[in-house]
Amino acid sequence: MTDTTAHTQNATRLIDSLVTAARAAQMVLGTSGFATRQLALREAAKLIRTHTADLLATNKEDLAAAVKTGLSDAFIDRLTLTESRIEDMAVGLETIATQPDPIGAELARWQRPNGLDITRQSTPLGIIGVIYESRPNVTIDAAGLCVLAGNAVILRGGSDSQHSSAFLADIMVRGLVAADLPPAAVQIVPTTDRDAVGAMLAAVGGIDVIIPRGGKSLVERIQREARVPVFAHLEGICHIYIDKYADLTKARTIAVNAKMRRTGICGAAETMLVHQDVAAEMLPTIAADLQKAGCQLRGDSAAKSLVPDMQLANDDDWHTEYLDAILSVRVVDSVDMAIDHIARYGSGHTESIITESDEAADAFLTRVDSAIVMLNASTQFADGSEFGMGAEIGIATGRLHARGPVGSAQLTSFKYVVRGDGQIRG
Amino acid sequence: MTDTTAHTQNATRLIDSLVTAARAAQMVLGTSGFATRQLALREAAKLIRTHTADLLATNKEDLAAAVKTGLSDAFIDRLTLTESRIEDMAVGLETIATQPDPIGAELARWQRPNGLDITRQSTPLGIIGVIYESRPNVTIDAAGLCVLAGNAVILRGGSDSQHSSAFLADIMVRGLVAADLPPAAVQIVPTTDRDAVGAMLAAVGGIDVIIPRGGKSLVERIQREARVPVFAHLEGICHIYIDKYADLTKARTIAVNAKMRRTGICGAAETMLVHQDVAAEMLPTIAADLQKAGCQLRGDSAAKSLVPDMQLANDDDWHTEYLDAILSVRVVDSVDMAIDHIARYGSGHTESIITESDEAADAFLTRVDSAIVMLNASTQFADGSEFGMGAEIGIATGRLHARGPVGSAQLTSFKYVVRGDGQIRG
Numbered sequence: 066m067t068d069t070t071a072h073t074q075n076a077t078r079l080i081d082s083l084v085t086a087a088r089a090a091q092m093v094l095g096t097s098g099f100a101t102r103q104l105a106l107r108e109a110a111k112l113i114r115t116h117t118a119d120l121l122a123t124n125k126e127d128l129a130a131a132v133k134t135g136l137s138d139a140f141i142d143r144l145t146l147t148e149s150r151i152e153d154m155a156v157g158l159e160t161i162a163t164q165p166d167p168i169g170a171e172l173a174r175w176q177r178p179n180g181l182d183i184t185r186q187s188t189p190l191g192i193i194g195v196i197y198e199s200r201p202n203v204t205i206d207a208a209g210l211c212v213l214a215g216n217a218v219i220l221r222g223g224s225d226s227q228h229s230s231a232f233l234a235d236i237m238v239r240g241l242v243a244a245d246l247p248p249a250a251v252q253i254v255p256t257t258d259r260d261a262v263g264a265m266l267a268a269v270g271g272i273d274v275i276i277p278r279g280g281k282s283l284v285e286r287i288q289r290e291a292r293v294p295v296f297a298h299l300e301g302i303c304h305i306y307i308d309k310y311a312d313l314t315k316a317r318t319i320a321v322n323a324k325m326r327r328t329g330i331c332g333a334a335e336t337m338l339v340h341q342d343v344a345a346e347m348l349p350t351i352a353a354d355l356q357k358a359g360c361q362l363r364g365d366s367a368a369k370s371l372v373p374d375m376q377l378a379n380d381d382d383w384h385t386e387y388l389d390a391i392l393s394v395r396v397v398d399s400v401d402m403a404i405d406h407i408a409r410y411g412s413g414h415t416e417s418i419i420t421e422s423d424e425a426a427d428a429f430l431t432r433v434d435s436a437i438v439m440l441n442a443s444t445q446f447a448d449g450s451e452f453g454m455g456a457e458i459g460i461a462t463g464r465l466h467a468r469g470p471v472g473s474a475q476l477t478s479f480k481y482v483v484r485g486d487g488q489i490r491g
Numbered sequence: 492m493t494d495t496t497a498h499t500q501n502a503t504r505l506i507d508s509l510v511t512a513a514r515a516a517q518m519v520l521g522t523s524g525f526a527t528r529q530l531a532l533r534e535a536a537k538l539i540r541t542h543t544a545d546l547l548a549t550n551k552e553d554l555a556a557a558v559k560t561g562l563s564d565a566f567i568d569r570l571t572l573t574e575s576r577i578e579d580m581a582v583g584l585e586t587i588a589t590q591p592d593p594i595g596a597e598l599a600r601w602q603r604p605n606g607l608d609i610t611r612q613s614t615p616l617g618i619i620g621v622i623y624e625s626r627p628n629v630t631i632d633a634a635g636l637c638v639l640a641g642n643a644v645i646l647r648g649g650s651d652s653q654h655s656s657a658f659l660a661d662i663m664v665r666g667l668v669a670a671d672l673p674p675a676a677v678q679i680v681p682t683t684d685r686d687a688v689g690a691m692l693a694a695v696g697g698i699d700v701i702i703p704r705g706g707k708s709l710v711e712r713i714q715r716e717a718r719v720p721v722f723a724h725l726e727g728i729c730h731i732y733i734d735k736y737a738d739l740t741k742a743r744t745i746a747v748n749a750k751m752r753r754t755g756i757c758g759a760a761e762t763m764l765v766h767q768d769v770a771a772e773m774l775p776t777i778a779a780d781l782q783k784a785g786c787q788l789r790g791d792s793a794a795k796s797l798v799p800d801m802q803l804a805n806d807d808d809w810h811t812e813y814l815d816a817i818l819s820v821r822v823v824d825s826v827d828m829a830i831d832h833i834a835r836y837g838s839g840h841t842e843s844i845i846t847e848s849d850e851a852a853d854a855f856l857t858r859v860d861s862a863i864v865m866l867n868a869s870t871q872f873a874d875g876s877e878f879g880m881g882a883e884i885g886i887a888t889g890r891l892h893a894r895g896p897v898g899s900a901q902l903t904s905f906k907y908v909v910r911g912d913g914q915i916r917g
Contacts, residue, residue, distance in 0.1 A: 092834070092858075092860075095860075096857055096858050169857075175879065177877070177878075177879055181868060181872065181877075183878060183879075188860065188890075190890055190891075191890055273890055273891070274891065294720060294891050312913070314913070315912075315913035318913065318915050319913065319915055321915075322915035322916060323915075326915070326916055408518070430908050431522055431595075432518075432522050434518075434521075434614065434906070435906065436906055436907065437906065437907045437909060438906060438907070438908055438909070439908075439909040439910075439911065440908075440909070440910045440911060441910070441911045441912055441913050441914070442607060442909055442910070442911030442913075442914045442915075443914065443915045443916050445915075445916040446607065446909065446911075446914070446916050451603070451607075451916065452603075452609060452907070453601065453603055453609075464614075464616055464617055464699055464904035465616075465699070465700065465720050465891065465892045465904070466891045466892040468904055468905060468906060468907075469906070469907045470907075478890035478891070478894055479894060480860070480861065480862055480863065480864060480894060480895070481862065481863045481864070481878070481894075481895045481896075482856050482864055482865075482866075483863060483864070483865040483866070483868055483872065484865075484866045484867070484868075485865065485866060485867045485868030485872075486741075486867055487738070487740070487741035487744065487745065487867050487868075488867070488868045488869065488872070489744050489745055489747075489748035489749075489752070489868075489869045489871075490748060490752055490869050490871040490872050490877065
């Protein structure tokens, strides 16, 4: 046996043991009362507050190591806990606990001519694996959403945030115990060994779904290697389309907000499409607003002819998620051409049309096949909290099971409950 | 390049070309009106009827080859078309067309404090691959359900039914054309080459979901090899549990029906659990009914002590889907033990409790984590038609996306439509 094989086998055994414990815990958690699950979250929120000082101290260990390793400022910012970020985690848990019970809900009910009464009822999904990077708060958000929906969670935090994440996972466990729920409903992988990630991705029949939270390279690896289903988005190449019937005031404020409010999030706009009939009137104004806000523009030749200080865009620009203060701009001849552009270059995340025309809005909202389609609103609303879900464990662009912001209601499955009175099939 | 590699590459190119055509067709089909999709199905139903004689003649070619190959009587029965089976296909399509529109439905709608109006709306799933064996009617059922929900379908029928299936696929195409819909929404893989199946299973990003219809070995291969998500059930080890508070009359009729109505279907019961407090009273009667109906019984020692002419069951029996006139029987000491038995040995398909006790029913229906849980009804109702779905493309036991009978409403995804009036995020 080579060392590599032994190593992989150890990782597989480790994940197997976590899965076995998770399965047993999930069976109890999944049939526990809603008030009990809410209590676990509220108790954990209290513990977060009472352990603020300890959390800050633990986080300092991770930060010191990160500085020593020479990690980037952006990375260190994501890793850093502050009193206010710690309070946000506690509030986040309390907000999740105010959501309606995601399980046991009657999704549909009907009767058959033979008297059978059929209910489609929401149930927990099972065991959820969450693989994330530097942000310690993902520990709390993910575990909170999973527990509320009766799911066990296996967390795999980044190696650079291991002390902070382990401390927070322990707080979630203590919340479970305070509510008399099984502690193994929240487990964190007790090693930073990368083979453990491979073992999670291969745990078909053990882990029901994997949710990655992190940069594109993490998501790419997971989508490529996973045998377990994955809820994820690889990138957010979000579009705003300024229609022929756009209101200029709305177009200006939405364009600036969609691009510049925060440029590093997946819901930030990356491409603006402008209808040719209003390009001359609107584009120079909108472009000036964006440039004033610090945005670099890269346009096709039609756009550049109207705003000469733009760079000329090339085909790569339409494919690029800048995650930066850069926007590509294209003039289109119709709503159809806008829809076609999005079908070709978009990533199925979020697109918004700015128009006062019902017809154009209907065409866009119906025919654009993205997780989120918007009318006269900023793409930066693509977020579970903004949708009223309390929080989100991520945003999915796949079309299977979960799509768009994934809150606790999406971390469920369903079953059919058929009630009869002795019916047999003829 | 080896021959094998060249072969695989050819298969990949073939499936790629079908996917490209399917994607373009799906974009048109997926935004077509409901009446148009209904018309395609009804036109195909008409064509089935007018081509009855041609269908029978084509089917004879497949049958002659099957006889020559020495295929089993059961196989030949599944392959055989008759006038009545042909009429059933036409009626099946018409029934599917009477279902409500699966796409564009408002699944949920709410308003946010900032005035954003959010709708969760059903959309087509995309491209569905169906891999099946001998039954030619799967061509019609699968294509009908897919088209109604705005999906393109790529069909891969069994090599022994290729002439019949290709003829039926062509009828579906002609139905599409009659409704002015793109013909590539229904395609059949034009080769019986097994590499084509491998290429379908590997078509990540091309085919959105694979649905296998056939025996356990087919489903096993597909679940093992597929990189594309799969809706399937490997087996149906269905249970009936005769509770302490069972009504004996219901228990007798349901037990016989659940096991013996048709023994070869996935919803047939394979194990009967009986509460110890009523075993002496009920088991001999129920066993006599079953034996009279031709069923062989295999019981644990407690069951055998009450019905001495039973065989003694071993641990394998609890794991076995007989698909035959055989039933395993176990005496349990409580509803909890019944639930534990099902969690350990069941396949997550369908289980039924026979009881007049609300408490026992609640425990069973809540805690048994199967796709379908029943109260006082035969497990043989596990079927899309019996559920009122018009037809089913299969039954899924996974917990992701589709679970239980998969009708056209389950062959959908959803998107969020967000309507604003100029909102930007703060």
